[in-house]
Amino acid sequence: MAAATQITTGKVRFSYNNLFTPRAAQEGAQEKYSTTLLIPKTDKATVKKIKAAMEAAKAAYMQKHSGKKLPSSLKSTLHDGDGERPNGGEFGPECKGCYVITVSSNNKPVLVYADKTPITEPSELYSGCYGRAIINFYVYDTNGNKGISAGLNGIMKLEDGEPLAGGVVTDSDWDDDWEDEDGDDDLLG
Numbered sequence: 649m650a651a652a653t654q655i656t657t658g659k660v661r662f663s664y665n666n667l668f669t670p671r672a673a674q675e676g677a678q679e680k681y682s683t684t685l686l687i688p689k690t691d692k693a694t695v696k697k698i699k700a701a702m703e704a705a706k707a708a709y710m711q712k713h714s715g716k717k718l719p720s721s722l723k724s725t726l727h728d729g730d731g732e733r734p735n736g737g738e739f740g741p742e743c744k745g746c747y748v749i750t751v752s753s754n755n756k757p758v759l760v761y762a763d764k765t766p767i768t769e770p771s772e773l774y775s776g777c778y779g780r781a782i783i784n785f786y787v788y789d790t791n792g793n794k795g796i797s798a799g800l801n802g803i804m805k806l807e808d809g810e811p812l813a814g815g816v817v818t819d820s821d822w823d824d825d826w827e828d829e830d831g832d833d834d835l836l837g
Contacts (some may be wrong), residue, residue, distance in 0.1 A: 652704035653785040654801070655697040661686040661778055663742065665698070667803060681800060682752035685781055686729065689745055698749075700728060700794055702796050703786040709787035713801075714782040718787065719821075722797030725749050742776075742812050751783050751800040758782075758802035767771055772805060777814040779805040 650656075663684040687694055693702035697732060710740030727734060734817040739748060767773060782802040788795055 653708060653786065654702050654782065655694070655701045657687060657697075657781045657783070658694040659778055659806060660688075660694075660781060661742070661746070661772065661776065662803070663775045665773050665775055667757065667776060669772050670754075670756075677738070678754070678804075680752040680754055681756055682750060683781070683803065684748060685783075686743055686746040686748060686749045689747060691766065695747065696813045698747075698785075699786065702726075705785040705787050705796055709789075713789075716789075719794055722787070723793065725751070725797045727796070740812075747819065749783075749798060751781065751798045753800040757800045760802070760804050762804060762806050764804075767803075767805060776809045777805055778807045778809050779803055 663686060665683045667681055669684055670681050673682070687698075687775045688718060689695070702724070706722075709718065710716070723734075727739075727748045729739045729746040729748045731739070733739055761767060761772075773779075781800065781804075783798040784801055785796055787796050788797055
């Protein structure tokens with residue numbers, strides 16, 4: 649049985665995937681596996697589970713660190729995609745009507761298809777595909793920064809979607825007929 653701080657989302661959309669190779673969020677930071685989840689605001693069940701898990705994370709922190717106080721408004725990794733990014737500016741159009749949460753892990757997460765077979769091809773988990781995620785909420789307290797974040801435990805791909813941003817290039821994309829400026833297909837001629 650999962651801890652009260654762990655949830656499995658409903659159907660979400662993935663963006664900014666670093667699921668096969670860890671990446672540092674900023675220079676000098678630790679490399680982590682990560683993805684951003686776009687959670688439809690209409691998925692009230694997932695939103696309710698997230699809020700309950702966040703409260704459970706606060707309670708677990710208070711129990712473990714008796715005597716420490718938490719600020720009334722902790723920084724959160726969950727953001728309104730219709731609002732502003734935490735560092736300013738608007739979220740992209742793909743975030744409209746969604747809650748946005750970036751989740752990460754020091755260890756490679758479990759990556760599976762809906763039938764629970766492992767995903768081994770990085771191109772299968774691209775920005776824009778749909779799936780579910782297992783995430784675990786926790787309170788962090790580092791250098792005076794206090795907030796609630798979420799760790800990534802697993803990803804299940806449910807279906808393909810329209811690629812976000814640059815998209816996905818496959819071998820067959822290069823097979824289309826083309827001509828260069830002088831009308832032939834010889835690049836140098």
